[in-house]
Amino acid sequence: MLDDKKDDIFLSRWISGELSEEELREFKSHPEYEYYVKIMAGADALDLKDYDVEEELHTLKSKRNSTTNKNSGLVIKLWPYTAVAASIAIILGLFLFNSNDSFSSDYGEQLAVTLPDGSEMILNAKSTANFDSDSWNENRTVTLKGEAYFKVKKGSKFTVSTKNGEVSVLGTQFNVQSQNNFFEVACYEGKVSVSNLKNEEILTAGKGYRNLNNSNPEQWTFESNEPSWLTNTSSFRSTPIKYVFDELEEQYNLDINTKNINLKTIYTGTFPNNNKEVALKTVFSTLGMEYSVSQDGKTVVLEK
Known part of the structure; x- marks a missing residue:
């Protein structure tokens, strides 16, 4: 077992690529090795020229001294850093390597999401929505499976795309439900365009549209200000x-x-x-x- 000073030297040598083959094999066998690799990969991707990775790893290790005791076993004692490293990996995964934002609600759950332009989306239970935040300013499109209520900020064309049809607006409040062969849209404010392979309709506030099993669509009027599932x-x-x-x-x-x-x-x-x-x-x-x-x-x- 190495003491903390030797641990720091070991980490420094790993960062610098100076470990022997035997030492590297031992280091790679540790269950926390992958998290250190992700930290290093994230730092490289960020291209932070003034960021001292070695110093930050040393700082993390120093914080461990006041909260944990020394453990026997492998050369590097990394357990205290699991949460930190995992958080860094998650952040890097979300913001560096994947611009497609995806949100899902669970059974009996409602999930509120603020879209990049400040528009609001509330998912009903067991629903999924995703969009590309990188291209949002040029293409305000949300792909939806399930049901969601939207409050759209005025701006460029805003589209909700489902397997049963599309709903397009410039700025309004509306509800979309698309599950299996069930497609229903209700407009609560403004005006929306609803289209699928067979039909295209314009809905104004207080009007609903439904298409079941790709049959003849139907429309109706209502007086409510929001979908009842919100309450x-x-x-x-x-x-x-x-x-x-x-x-x-x-x-x-x-x-x-x-x-x-x-x-x-x-x-x-x-x-x-x-x-x-x-x-x-x-x-x-x-x-x-x-x-x-x-x-x-x-x-x-x-x-x-």
Whole structure:
């Protein structure tokens, strides 16, 4: 076991490329070796001419003296630096090597994201969105899978791209839901253009658009100022229960066994996103269906 002074010398020799083959093999066998490599790679990528990597590693090691005891084992004792090195690696990965920003929400979660121009995006449960921050000023495009509410700052064309169609605006507030073959857009302020392979529509505030299974699209009017899910209520208007069940699964991390159930049955109503028991009772009592929940609370079995 080497003392701290010798450890510093060892690190210095590694940075300078002066380790023997045997010493280098021993160093590479340590589980924290990869983090030091990432620190060095990050420093090179940043091209910080005045940044002394050797001195910073020495500083990190000095801080260890007041909080840890010496451990026996490998030559270099790097455990105290795991969190620091991992954080540096994450930062480098996000800001140096990947300009494509991706955001995902979990079951029952809403995720608010401020876009590069100050526009706002709020993801509903189990939704994913990504965009290229490097080219944002020239191309304000968000690729969406799931559901999100947007408050767009005025400026160049802003596009939400989904597998079911695109929504384009200059500055407005609107909601987009795109899952499987379900595509729905509601405009709450301003004006939006909705297009897919077959149709192109212009929606003004208080108008909604829906296309199911690439069939004939439908439009309707509404009076609300924002989508109900922002206040933890899922709402449905003449919607096949397949999509209602999908929403229940995404809000509560459930698996609904729908064997022998007609998933084309139409549902109009709401359910809360913060109380599973009430949500299940609300939906299935409205549909006139009996159901049971597994002991772990994860599976719902429906009875005709």
